Amino acid sequence: MGGAEGPGHPNGHANGAVAEEKLDELRRQLGKADGDPLRIAGVGAGAWGSVFCALLQDAYGHLRDKAQVRIWRRPGRAVDRATAGHLFDVINAREDVLRRLIRRCAYLKYVEARLGDRTLYADEILRDGFCLNMIDTPLCPLKVVTNLQEAVWDADIVVNGLPSTDTREVFGEIGRYWKERITAPIIISLAKGIEASLDPLPRIITPTQMISNATGVPLENILYLGGPNIASEIYNKEYANARICGADKWRKPLAKFLRQPHFIVWDNSDLITHEVMGGLKNVYAIGAGMVAALTNESATSKSVYFALCTSEMIYITHLLEEEPEKLAGPLLADTYVTLLKGRNAWYGQKLAKGELTLEMGDSIKGKGTIQGVSAVDAFYELLSQDSLSVMHPEANRSVAPVEMCPILKALHRILIKRDRPADSILQAIRDETMYDPRERIEMAQGHSLYRPSLLGQPKGDVKA
Template sequence: EIRRYWKERITVPIIISLAKGIEAELEPEPRIITPTLMISRATGIPIENILYLGGPNIASEIYNKEYANARICGAERWRKPLAKFLRQPHFIVWDNGDLVTHEVMGGLKNVYAIGAGMVAALTNESATSKSVYFALCTSEMIFITHLLAEEPEKLAGPLLADTYVTLLKGRNAWYGQQLAKGGLSLEMGDSIKGKGMIQGVSAVKGFYELLSQSSLSVQHPEENKPVAPVEFCPILKMLYKVLITREFPLQAILDALRDETMYDPKDRIEIAQTHVFYRPSLLGHRP
């Protein structure tokens, strides 16, 4: 079917996005702009013809033919034949219909990977500190996806593995480590020679600005008052204050980890799963 599609030279192509990151659009109302939406806007190609490919892997290791798997997400008409088309003995591709969750997680993992790199360097690779950070950041990721999707896929299997490998050995984690070690400075920007664009920096800004909007306020179950969604995400808040406004030094990420008033990550997940937080308008959908 794909071969016929190109042979006939139909004018509307299929695009596979490898981009990871998001932007926030605050006017006329807050909404998230994912890479596939950006591509659709820029090209005029319908979103049904734009797919997302990602997974728990490192690009350089795939290039070296290390065994890996990935998911291609989007409209069923194209994702199923494309999954078969892309599959190789060392690169297994599955198809999935939840484009939103995968793109949002693709952006979020880079946000939290920067913090993971900072924590690793500042604690001399403490396994305990890194695991505490992992628990907190994954609970924030789950909370955020419940704002953007009515029934998001659970952070498990390939989605969780994708987050794990990015926090372990992605360019954003490397960037966080280098900042903490003094090998790089924030003044050098987020485009690093030999590494390319550090997508997590702009994603920190995008997610923070979006989730700070009072119009998106959700009811805090304990304080019994409406609060901006970002108030449920202390790690994201601290990353913004360290990387974007630069109000705090890099070491402040450890203060966010060690806050004695911090909720059990399980509580944040339960709040997301038991309260009606879904905001269709964030993706330009009408309730």
């Protein structure tokens, strides 16, 4: 595999020696023999999955005898002519990228595609460092594999860059390839989304749980990495931080291995709750985009929405977590960046403006999967269950928790039932009978809302 060429390539710099020390330390912990490279395989080539693998390639790809990075994506996805034309402009605007392609004898195909004389494919351009969901941010060249078995069969570390909606199916296939493995790999999941399971009790299923169920890999070998991050900005070395969550055995070594000067990785033991929070903020980001578009970016309206949606999220965290206060920082930070620049907020804006329709689905050209749509359905379905009922403070009767979440109810009618237009989100935040957000928070704090079964915890069990 060729060495990385890109903004993070460490050759010739002091941090090259530091990278080698970190790599050697992880190799020792994994029991890797000399001459046996650490094999890292990305599964899924959306924006964040591609950037994550590119960061590893930039940091460790030059140590070819000690580390190999590859990424799998499905073959056959054609690049349309408009995108090919835009890609050509991006290439010619970056002298370093242009020179790299000429040196690799790869430039001519982009000229031919610009003229309509050739069709490019997503896996083909990813080898040159272009992610189809993030054309404006060239990455380093990557080793791309289109055969899933080839990509993962001997991998030491697998990075799940798939949407949560694809995770179960793809890892079910991977599980068949790993039946003869003696040593379980480490899996780092980047997916932010959930599924709802109602039988025998209402509970949330997260991507790490899907992976464990599909592959048989123990949950102690599966971790979640998330944070308030925009993929393109991280690759362009905007300062960012993230948390890697999971069992003690691997989270601290991996946090050290993944940490870079501009990308600080902390570690946390609370795997499932952090995953769920990553899905929850996507729900409310869609509504934020709608409000922004419908009010002509009114700062006042957006702040009203923010106050109301954060109070609903806080209410929901009290259902999910016995000590929800510790989630406030990570949840609000991730929500804030998603509302500012995330794809879910973008999707809400486009729906409200009529530039997208629900009939187009939730997989959008140039953006990938809008995971907030399936999360709206999952959270609504779960919180509608009578078995989770809470006391309504004014009606003095038991109600399903969703009755205390008017924004979630409005988003479900707009996105899932499709019996209300996008502008009905404004009615939800302008309802004269709505609680002061402070009252909803006080309600959550003043009542015993915690429902351990939602996260699959036995009643009374306290997580470490």
